[in-house]
Amino acid sequence: MLPVDKKVTINLQSRDVIHSFWIIDFLYKKDMFIGRDNSWSFIPTREGEYQGKCAELCGEYHSMMLFNVKVVSQDEYAAYLESLKEQGNTGDITDAYDRLSNYPGTTGKNESEEGEK
Numbered sequence: 538m539l540p541v542d543k544k545v546t547i548n549l550q551s552r553d554v555i556h557s558f559w560i561i562d563f564l565y566k567k568d569m570f571i572g573r574d575n576s577w578s579f580i581p582t583r584e585g586e587y588q589g590k591c592a593e594l595c596g597e598y599h600s601m602m603l604f605n606v607k608v609v610s611q612d613e614y615a616a617y618l619e620s621l622k623e624q625g626n627t628g629d630i631t632d633a634y635d636r637l638s639n640y641p642g643t644t645g646k647n648e649s650e651e652g653e654k
């Protein structure tokens with residue numbers, strides 16, 4: 538769910554292979570790479586529901602990588618965030634779900650990234 542007429546930045550990270558984040562009606566897609574963060578900023582200007590999918594043949598479940606993006610009013614967006622909070626759904630996804638463990642000598646993090654922290 539995204540708020541209409543507000544700048545949105547989507548940070549894209551891959552935890553396994555290369556994917557491509559594609560919202561079809563937005564006429565744009567952005568690749569997601571392992572160990573290299575990517576981002577996409579835009580301002581959705583029309584309320585509605587838009588289909589998205591992975592646009593990179595990424596593996597056995599590629600055809601199941603479908604999602605919907607709902608662009609809603611500011612009020613509806615605020616109410617949605619509040620409902621998530623009430624359900625205890627706050628914060629970001631952490632590295633706890635990271636399945637990538639093939640960087641040499643690490644537990645799934647890029648060594649150059651670790652040096653920056």
Ligand SMILES: [Cu+2]
Pocket residue numbers: 556557591592593594595596598599600602
């Ligand atoms: Cu895919």
